Amino acid sequence: MAMAMSTGLVVGEDGRARCPWAASAPEYLAYHDDEWGRPVAGDETVYEHLCLEGFQAGLSWLTILRKREGFRRAFASFDPTVVATFGEAEIARLVDDARIVRHRAKITAAVTNARATLALWDRGGSLAALVWQFTPSGPPAPRHAGEVPSSTPESTALSAALRRHGFAFVGPTTVYSAMQSLGVVNDHLVGCHVRTSVESARRALDPSTESGPRA
Numbered sequence: 001m002a003m004a005m006s007t008g009l010v011v012g013e014d015g016r017a018r019c020p021w022a023a024s025a026p027e028y029l030a031y032h033d034d035e036w037g038r039p040v041a042g043d044e045t046v047y048e049h050l051c052l053e054g055f056q057a058g059l060s061w062l063t064i065l066r067k068r069e070g071f072r073r074a075f076a077s078f079d080p081t082v083v084a085t086f087g088e089a090e091i092a093r094l095v096d097d098a099r100i101v102r103h104r105a106k107i108t109a110a111v112t113n114a115r116a117t118l119a120l121w122d123r124g125g126s127l128a129a130l131v132w133q134f135t136p137s138g139p140p141a142p143r144h145a146g147e148v149p150s151s152t153p154e155s156t157a158l159s160a161a162l163r164r165h166g167f168a169f170v171g172p173t174t175v176y177s178a179m180q181s182l183g184v185v186n187d188h189l190v191g192c193h194v195r196t197s198v199e200s201a202r203r204a205l206d207p208s209t210e211s212g213p214r215a
Contacts, residue, residue, distance in 0.1 A: 008144040009191050016193040020145055027065045037198045039183030039205040041128040046182060047117050048078035050127075050162075051110045053178045054169035055101045063101070070099025075110060083114035109169035116166035130165070134158040135184050143190045151176045152185075 022032035
């Protein structure tokens, strides 16, 4: 059983302190320890996160985690070169696919965002490079969950930039959630056992070496 600390962290049976949301479900614990906040810069991964955060809007993230493999099968492992070819027949099929969140506007946005990603590639850019341009300059490390924002000036600016490039379902709150998951920001609480390793990985990452279309 997890034990709450005065800092807002929880200590699991393994003796490790974690952000409080990590203790609410086994899927959350694994996602918290192994993925959330760990920096990535591959365009396909960034595209996947943006899509999944869009699908999450209005729902629990746990719903998305439990359907994640279904999403990957339905959307060709989030390969934008494949998803960009989806037409009305594929969208209609996905609306009936119980493996995913069957929301037509969100499904259409995933296709739109695949095409926008390819358009960035055609112009010599990358989705990852665009996202990482909006890394904030040293925000204070949160000590309590209440100090973690739902959006920031940087996520608002990135949202506007994505929209200018043709992306959909990328409001400031959705974008900030993606920034958290991709490691563009490190919102693990002070004292969380993951925070230091995440920060080290963020400092070591060069997004320009991992972005753009696949060879």
